[in-house]
Amino acid sequence: MSGSKYDQLMSVVESALFNQPRKTEEELRRLIEALANAVAPEIDTEEREHLAREVEAKQGIKAGLGAVVDGDDFEPWLDDAKASIEPFYWHRYQKLLLQNGLPRDVVTSTDKVTDKILGRLGNPKKQMAWDRRGMVVGHVQSGKTANYTGLICKAADAGYRLIIVIAGIHNNLRNQTQARIDEGFIGRDTGRVQEKGKGGARYTVGVGQFDSNRTPVSLTNTLRDFNKETASTNTSEIDSYKVPVVLVIKKNHRTLSNLLDWLRDNSTRGDREMIDQPMILIDDEADNASINTGYNKKLVTKINSQIRDLLSMFHRSCYVGYTATPFANIFIDPDQDDEMFNEDLFPRDFIIGLDAPTNYFGPRKLFIDGIPEEGEPVWLRYITDNEDILPVKHKIDHQLDSLPDSLIKAVRTFLLARVIRNLRGHASSHCSMLVNASRFTDVQGKLRNRIHEILEYVKNAARVNAARGTAALEDPEIAALYHVWLQEYSETEFSWDVIQKSLLESIASAKVVEVNSRANDLDYSAAGERGQTVIAVGGFSLSRGLTLEGLTVTWFLRNTMMYDTLMQMGRWFGYRGGYEDLCRVWMPPEAIDWYAFIANASEELHEELKIMEKAKATPKMFGLAVRSHPASLLVTARNKMGSGRKVTTMVGLSNRFIETAKVSVTSEDLTANMAISRSFVGYLIDGELEHEVTEWGYLWRGISWESIDQFLAGWRNAEQSVTTETGPVRKYIQARSDGELKKWDVLITSKKSGEPDCSLGLQIIPAERKVSISDPKHAYMSFSGKGMRLASRGIEKAGLAPGEALQAEESFRLANNKNKGDVVNYPDKAYRQMRTKGLFILHLVQPKNPTEDSQAKYRDLIPQAPVVGWGISLPVSSRPTEKVEYVVNTVRYTELFGDEDEDQESEYDEP
Numbered sequence: 042m043s044g045s046k047y048d049q050l051m052s053v054v055e056s057a058l059f060n061q062p063r064k065t066e067e068e069l070r071r072l073i074e075a076l077a078n079a080v081a082p083e084i085d086t087e088e089r090e091h092l093a094r095e096v097e098a099k100q101g102i103k104a105g106l107g108a109v110v111d112g113d114d115f116e117p118w119l120d121d122a123k124a125s126i127e128p129f130y131w132h133r134y135q136k137l138l139l140q141n142g143l144p145r146d147v148v149t150s151t152d153k154v155t156d157k158i159l160g161r162l163g164n165p166k167k168q169m170a171w172d173r174r175g176m177v178v179g180h181v182q183s184g185k186t187a188n189y190t191g192l193i194c195k196a197a198d199a200g201y202r203l204i205i206v207i208a209g210i211h212n213n214l215r216n217q218t219q220a221r222i223d224e225g226f227i228g229r230d231t232g233r234v235q236e237k238g239k240g241g242a243r244y245t246v247g248v249g250q251f252d253s254n255r256t257p258v259s260l261t262n263t264l265r266d267f268n269k270e271t272a273s274t275n276t277s278e279i280d281s282y283k284v285p286v287v288l289v290i291k292k293n294h295r296t297l298s299n300l301l302d303w304l305r306d307n308s309t310r311g312d313r314e315m316i317d318q319p320m321i322l323i324d325d326e327a328d329n330a331s332i333n334t335g336y337n338k339k340l341v342t343k344i345n346s347q348i349r350d351l352l353s354m355f356h357r358s359c360y361v362g363y364t365a366t367p368f369a370n371i372f373i374d375p376d377q378d379d380e381m382f383n384e385d386l387f388p389r390d391f392i393i394g395l396d397a398p399t400n401y402f403g404p405r406k407l408f409i410d411g412i413p414e415e416g417e418p419v420w421l422r423y424i425t426d427n428e429d430i431l432p433v434k435h436k437i438d439h440q441l442d443s444l445p446d447s448l449i450k451a452v453r454t455f456l457l458a459r460v461i462r463n464l465r466g467h468a469s470s471h472c473s474m475l476v477n478a479s480r481f482t483d484v485q486g487k488l489r490n491r492i493h494e495i496l497e498y499v500k501n502a503a504r505v506n507a508a509r510g511t512a513a514l515e516d517p518e519i520a521a522l523y524h525v526w527l528q529e530y531s532e533t534e535f536s537w538d539v540i541q542k543s544l545l546e547s548i549a550s551a552k553v554v555e556v557n558s559r560a561n562d563l564d565y566s567a568a569g570e571r572g573q574t575v576i577a578v579g580g581f582s583l584s585r586g587l588t589l590e591g592l593t594v595t596w597f598l599r600n601t602m603m604y605d606t607l608m609q610m611g612r613w614f615g616y617r618g619g620y621e622d623l624c625r626v627w628m629p630p631e632a633i634d635w636y637a638f639i640a641n642a643s644e645e646l647h648e649e650l651k652i653m654e655k656a657k658a659t660p661k662m663f664g665l666a667v668r669s670h671p672a673s674l675l676v677t678a679r680n681k682m683g684s685g686r687k688v689t690t691m692v693g694l695s696n697r698f699i700e701t702a703k704v705s706v707t708s709e710d711l712t713a714n715m716a717i718s719r720s721f722v723g724y725l726i727d728g729e730l731e732h733e734v735t736e737w738g739y740l741w742r743g744i745s746w747e748s749i750d751q752f753l754a755g756w757r758n759a760e761q762s763v764t765t766e767t768g769p770v771r772k773y774i775q776a777r778s779d780g781e782l783k784k785w786d787v788l789i790t791s792k793k794s795g796e797p798d799c800s801l802g803l804q805i806i807p808a809e810r811k812v813s814i815s816d817p818k819h820a821y822m823s824f825s826g827k828g829m830r831l832a833s834r835g836i837e838k839a840g841l842a843p844g845e846a847l848q849a850e851e852s853f854r855l856a857n858n859k860n861k862g863d864v865v866n867y868p869d870k871a872y873r874q875m876r877t878k879g880l881f882i883l884h885l886v887q888p889k890n891p892t893e894d895s896q897a898k899y900r901d902l903i904p905q906a907p908v909v910g911w912g913i914s915l916p917v918s919s920r921p922t923e924k925v926e927y928v929v930n931t932v933r934y935t936e937l938f939g940d941e942d943e944d945q946e947s948e949y950d951e952p
Contacts, residue, residue, distance in 0.1 A: 047466065050081040051092060052140045058096070059145050069093055091466075095619075099144040105396030105857075106153055108650040110663050111161065112390045118167075119160035122199065129255060130194035130285075133248035134225050138187070142618075147398050154395065155191040161391040162359040165200035165319035172352065173359045176327065176388035176660075178650065179395040180403055180643070181365040182588065182615035186218065188395060189323050189363055190225035193287070196321050197226070197257065202282040203320040203355075204257075205300075206289045207348070212266070213561045217588065218325065219263045219289040223247065227287065228256055232263035257285040266291050269303045282318055292326075297347040304354055319357040324348065327362025327386075348386065360386060367646070367667060392660045394650035402617045404640035407626065408633065410866050422447070422627045424598055431478060431488075433598060433629070439479075441487040444495065448476070448596050451627050452495050452576065453525045455594035458623040459574050460540050460547040461533055462593070465619060468547075471565055471572040471590035475613065478598035480580045482557045489578045493553045496576070503545040513541060529625065550574055565590050593620060597628040630813045634702065634823055642672035645870065651856065669693035669924045671764045689928050692764075694773045695921035698869060700831050700882070700912030703762040703823050706814070706902055710757040715800065717755035718883060718909040722801040724748055725787060737839050738791035739803070746778045749785055749881050756911070759821040769925040770913065774879070781877070781919055786840035788882045790832070798885060798907055807887040807907045808833075814902055822888070822903060824910070831884055837869040837876070837914045845875045869914070876916035884910045 208218035228249025502518035554562035
């Protein structure tokens, strides 16, 4: 494509289409033809057609409006106030979103959902004192910053005159957020002032290019966090708050202390007007460091206290926390429900769930839909060769003289992706790779150096040999690139000859940068007409909020199993228009399993919000639901970590599916579990009830709860399979044994073809599952590659009548704005909603020996005979609020799942 001219034409076309009826193919092409002739006549016919198809693809991208859970005292005010609000800041920002290529349906939904949020804040024209507390639950890298920038614009239009954004605990994230606010709200680059004579003409950026009037006053800039002296100097610009005043500050106790002191000084010196102004505080990544968990983190508790002090200084204030991982939020820590509700930062007034647009490249796409029942994952690749070179757990002085082959392959894949993106017309766009493999900055520096060496080898080979045609394959580096292309990208539209010819030009400017608390070499603004080609090596600084532009390839080697930390490390989530097929993510098999588990948990969370909206539930009820979700087990113990005691967590099992994705491989446990399974199957066969053969295996109906309970009583659970601890499950079933769980459906799974096995006393064709052993001293194995799902997708349909299954699918389509012709991957939860009885599933599984060299030393631990696993689908209970106790020993929990401290960098980022 023709670079900037093509982008300019796209912007003009999208602006012309906004708020217009959807055009036919012919009408769209006539419009593009007319606009191209006027603004970019050099764009040829082929490129104009490409643009038309790109616009048509964007028109198919939609975003739902999410769900809203309100407090009891919600009083609508925005509709009545609309007539008196001039949407100056919002209209500028709306134009910018369209110019940046956001699909118009997504812009429209952003408009509607930000109205929903604004309408739940305090009315800035209402002079009496008020304070509002709310939370917006989004998805990782899904556009939360764009959402709250839109909210800021609308709040300013409505009359808010003091806006504070708390953005992350690292300087690089604060600086990036300031730049976004500069572009979307302020309209000038706060970090650059160009002197022209006696006046200071400021650089306009973003919305300032549409209209530079009414420029908000910023007391921070892209180069510097809040500073009392600078703020006092700039106070003269405020001019009685005719324009909004905005601050973007780091979530740091020193910065917050300086801000509080400055506000107190100004109010005591007579500037009471600042304190009287309506104030909105946006807490980005609200689950990080704002939470008053008090788990040996005095600094965290201090920050929480400072945020509350800041809010209490204003007579009219709003707090809006944005997060994608509320499981780790303020719902978890307080021991009593009333304490949770009275916590000052609890979102007592509203919780809003944001729907991700249909083109969101997120956890579900990667870790659920992208992992087929059979065959290799679409985007994911396994790291299995690191232990001898770079173990997951390593010391601060770890030597790194070479790189794992999988990392070298990932680097080559990234360089080829850059070539293909250039050939697709993306040369002016940034293209990034993420390497997150150590919490130690010293090790990150060594990684950077080793990757730099690999990069230079490839560049030199391209410079010397890429122009030699087929003879270039004699060069081992070019040959290695060719083999990676065969494995990863041979199905793209470009032949190897074309790629080889473009190799040098595409990768010549590629570089490796380090991003952590001691260095930040990541600077996308330094690019010219060509986009940056960057391999970013880092740790925690790259794990929260920071956006890597055009992220295409990731090599991720971390050991945390904590829900929030793991999700926030997912910098590869986001939007990948035009290059989604090129994206690749390398990570260990067990990390893939955990990501799939929390992806399902996140989906359930957003579904819970929608259910509660329909039921007119309150934020307190949602908070209790989050606390009782099985995924909360991953963070509850962390909140108490270091105490060395047992922690009791209440978990709800209504409408849940649990299964043994990890099983013990000690000979005693294997023997005991096979024996109890054989006894259970014998009971089914000898009973009077007939069974039926289904597509999943053998199905019995009307089985007594006692037989399920007896099986669970004899089962030896792997400690790592936390949610299948049988004690709590048995208590839940026993409490409902006289009603909804008195009778059960039982499914013994069997494949349709293969070698039969009679280990259980019934002719069964075992499922085959790839397995891995991560830590032999704990003697368990994971069924990996299946997203921590032992069962096949859709298995919870078993036992439902055909009409019930169709009704479940129809309800799911309607709830998710899907048409009948759309391809839909129905989640098992959709079918579970129709169940009136529990479903017990027994699996016979033949472990597949792993082929990876890293697993060779563990092969003797992997059973050669089939093993047993089970799953339970529990229907919606008539008593869903009742929960069961899971007891977690925090010392053992740390041993199994890692300490949260392990996922902080060795050098904390202080100013």
